[in-house]
Amino acid sequence: MLDLTRFQDAFAAALAGKDDALIPWWDDAEAGAAGLSVYRNTVAKGCADALVANFPSVAQVTGEAWLAAAAVRFAADHPPARASLLDYGQGFPDWLAQFPPAADMPFLQGLAALDLAWTAAHLAADASSLDAAAFERLDGEAFAATVADLHPSARIAAFDDGLARLWSSLRSAETAPEALELDDAASAVLILRPGLEIEIHHLSPGGFAFLDACRQGQPLAQAAGLALAAEPGLALAPLFATLIAAGAFVRLRPSSD
Amino acid sequence: MTHGPSAAPTAGLGLKPQHYAEALACGADGLWFEVHPENYMAEGGPRLAWLDAIRADHPLSLHGVGLSLAADEAPDEAHLSALRRLVDRYQPFVVSEHLAWSTRRGAYAPDLLPFPRTRPALARVADNIGRMQDALGRTVLIENPSLYMPLKGHDLSETEFLAELVRATGCGLLVDVNNVAVSAHNLGYSAHAYLDALPAAAIGEIHLAGHARDERLGEALLIDTHGAPVAEPVWALFERLVDRIGPRPTLIERDDNIPAFAELLAERDRAHAMLRAPVHA
Numbered sequence: 307m308l309d310l311t312r313f314q315d316a317f318a319a320a321l322a323g324k325d326d327a328l329i330p331w332w333d334d335a336e337a338g339a340a341g342l343s344v345y346r347n348t349v350a351k352g353c354a355d356a357l358v359a360n361f362p363s364v365a366q367v368t369g370e371a372w373l374a375a376a377a378v379r380f381a382a383d384h385p386p387a388r389a390s391l392l393d394y395g396q397g398f399p400d401w402l403a404q405f406p407p408a409a410d411m412p413f414l415q416g417l418a419a420l421d422l423a424w425t426a427a428h429l430a431a432d433a434s435s436l437d438a439a440a441f442e443r444l445d446g447e448a449f450a451a452t453v454a455d456l457h458p459s460a461r462i463a464a465f466d467d468g469l470a471r472l473w474s475s476l477r478s479a480e481t482a483p484e485a486l487e488l489d490d491a492a493s494a495v496l497i498l499r500p501g502l503e504i505e506i507h508h509l510s511p512g513g514f515a516f517l518d519a520c521r522q523g524q525p526l527a528q529a530a531g532l533a534l535a536a537e538p539g540l541a542l543a544p545l546f547a548t549l550i551a552a553g554a555f556v557r558l559r560p561s562s563d
Numbered sequence: 564m565t566h567g568p569s570a571a572p573t574a575g576l577g578l579k580p581q582h583y584a585e586a587l588a589c590g591a592d593g594l595w596f597e598v599h600p601e602n603y604m605a606e607g608g609p610r611l612a613w614l615d616a617i618r619a620d621h622p623l624s625l626h627g628v629g630l631s632l633a634a635d636e637a638p639d640e641a642h643l644s645a646l647r648r649l650v651d652r653y654q655p656f657v658v659s660e661h662l663a664w665s666t667r668r669g670a671y672a673p674d675l676l677p678f679p680r681t682r683p684a685l686a687r688v689a690d691n692i693g694r695m696q697d698a699l700g701r702t703v704l705i706e707n708p709s710l711y712m713p714l715k716g717h718d719l720s721e722t723e724f725l726a727e728l729v730r731a732t733g734c735g736l737l738v739d740v741n742n743v744a745v746s747a748h749n750l751g752y753s754a755h756a757y758l759d760a761l762p763a764a765a766i767g768e769i770h771l772a773g774h775a776r777d778e779r780l781g782e783a784l785l786i787d788t789h790g791a792p793v794a795e796p797v798w799a800l801f802e803r804l805v806d807r808i809g810p811r812p813t814l815i816e817r818d819d820n821i822p823a824f825a826e827l828l829a830e831r832d833r834a835h836a837m838l839r840a841p842v843h844a
Contacts, residue, residue: 310635310684314667317676331679331714340784341712341749344777345674352673385670389629389642390604432607458606502609 321346322382353381356391357398360425363417363476364402366483376405393425413488416469417476420495423461424477427499430459435500435553441546444558450527454520455557457498462521464494464514474506500553507552512537513545517554525561571595571622571656572810574835576827577817583613585824587620593835595622595656597814601629604645614653624657624768624814625649626737631666632691632705633678639666643698650699657768657812659704659737660695662688662725675708679716680724688724689731696732704767706737709787710746721746722760729765736761739770740801741793741816745785754800763808771801771834772816790819793830802837810838 319327320342332338357377358365365373380401386394399418402408435457444452463470470493472486494514496507509517515536519529530542549555573593578586586596596617603610614623627646630638650658663675678684696702705728707721719727725736738761747754773791777784793815805811815831 310633310678310681310687313679314635314664314676317678318667318670318672321672328712331716332712333715334713337713340777340780341710343779344711344784344786345676348674349672356673385672387669387671388639389631389666389671389673390601390645391673392602392605428608429605429610430607432612459608499608502612 321349350378350381352391353386353394354378356386356394357381360391360393360395361398361418361421363421363473364414366476367411367414367417372407376402376407379405392429393422396422398422413467413469413472416463416465417473420463420470420473420497423463423497424504427459427461427497427504430457430499433458433556436550436555436558438547438550440555440558441550444526446527449530450525451561452526452558453523453561454526454529454555455559456517456521457500457554457556459497459499459504460517460521460554461497462494462509462514462517463497464492464509464511464518466492468493470495471508474508477506496549496552496554498552498554505552507548510537510540510545512540512542513549516545517549520555523561572812572838574813574815574831574838575622575624576815576831578614578617579817579821580610580613581821582824582827583617587613587617589824589828591828591832591835594831595624595812597624597626597657597816599628600625600646600649601627603649611652618653623653623655624659624812625653625655626706626814627658627660628673628675629665629671630660630691630695631664631671632660632695633662633676633684633688634664634667634691635684635687636667638691638694638698642666643695647698650701657704657737658699658701659706659768660692661706661708662721662728663708677708677710677712677714679714679718680721681716681718685719685724685727685731689728692728692732692734696734702733702735704735704737706739706770707742707746709739709742709749711749711784711786713750720760722757726760726762726765729762734765735767736765737768737770738766738804738811739772739816740804741770741772741774741797742787744794744797744800745774745787748785755803758800758804759807766808766811769801769804769811769813770816771797771813771830788819789816798833798837801834805837813838 316327354374354377358373384397399415403415408414468489468491472488494509498505512533516529516533519532575595578596578598661675665672743754743757771793772789774785775788776782813834
């Protein structure tokens with residue numbers, strides 16, 4: 307009795323490269339192998355297409371053909387865990403970092419991580435941002451005891467070099483990829499979708515520290531302290547006003563919450 | 564159960580993100596759209612917003628590709644829940660899936676994979692369709708896949724298997740005429756005989772798409788690419804099927820090598836006109 311489980315395990319093994327796994331189900335091995343090659347190609351192409359779509363800044367730097375070839379190698383070891391491929395490739399940035407053909411492009415890991423963050427913002431829940439009026443009643447005492455929750459789409463990232471600037475130039479297609487350079491100055495971004503469009507905001511070290519603290523649920527006063535520690539002399543009021551205007555916050559709540 | 568008259572027998576188009584604005588603006592008679600729910604399993608964002616807007620003016624069909632109904636395990640609960648949320652939000656006139664498997668043991672292979680159509684497999688697939696229908700609170704349509712690999716050990720032909728599923732679960736059928744042409748060619752049977760054997764009353768939707776020759780084997784192996792216009796022999800099979808069973812909602816599917824919206828709409832209009840022509844049968 308050739309049951310469904312045995313067949314499907316054999317099929318999965320055959321897809322993974324074990325050419326003879328399906329022989330018990332084949333009368334005509336040549337026709338069987340030809341069919342297997344169609345299924346293999348479709349599965350590989352489906353994974354590669356999804357990864358090329360999900361990592362556009364990587365594709366701009368490496369070319370789509372290079373990325374598709376790398377994607378097929380990644381997918382063989384890390385198949386999608388679910389049938390929606392909209393955010394497939396969570397492990398791809400780290401995998402790229404140890405992929406030998408990418409050894410001379412160490413910046414790919416960061417670009418891929420930022421592409422993932424863009425996708426997360428793209429797919430995140432919709433929410434209405436707080437406007438400036440919502441913050442007007444916060445006095446010093448409230449400032450110490452209030453947490454400002456970030457918009458569900460908000461993603462932040464910081465780098466020791468100019469990678470976030472390089473990435474945002476790639477995503478906004480401001481410059482041809484071959485004209486771009488990775489500079490040495492630290493960079494950080496807030497990726498935010500207050501409505502339907504994603505907006506990329508460059509952050510100073512203090513701005514990043516402030517949002518990072520908010521993200522972790524720290525009260526505003528503590529976030530401000532961390533921001534000043536990261537960037538002495540930071541003008542907090544304009545930073546806060548800029549973030550509010552960007553739509554970064556959706557809720558104020560007591561820190562004991 | 565009859566699946567034919569429950570939906571308007573007009574022609575629709577697979578909806579692609581690059582065509583959102585044109586789709587929203589298009590007022591073609593009877594036009595409806597179909598999407599893969601897997602592409603809308605998001606918490607929020609522009610995809611859902613576009614679909615909200617388009618759904619406000621057009622009927623919508625949800626055509627699943629990832630529930631893996633022919634896997635020897637129950638459908639993924641999280642996937643079913645996500646599908647249920649989309650069904651509740653968009654109120655589609657049809658929900659469909661495939662007679663195939665793709666997910667097993669936690670790994671998804673983005674394809675529609677074959678299996679030996681045994682009696683135990685029939686019981687498993689029927690049980691999985693029942694779980695899907697219970698989770699969604701409605702009946703679904705099941706689509707015939709494209710086949711590329713001759714297998715030993717079938718107890719039933721594909722048309723017998725589909726008819727048994729209809730009997731056991733109350734589901735309907737989505738007949739992909741291109742898949743019939745591709746599978747019949749690849750596995751060496753008659754597309755006419757296949758289509759004639761399907762239970763007419765169960766057919767709730769028809770798919771039309773393009774195929775291509777295999778790059779290595781040429782004409783010997785046809786591939787269901789969804790990357791080209793519908794082939795003339797497939798149009799002929801479609802006309803013959805509609806003559807026999809009457810008009811059904813019919814979709815032009817295009818997922819690769821996607822042309823301008825107007826070009827797809829012209830193919831859709833051809834199908835629409837054929838559905839409106841007097842039935843000869």
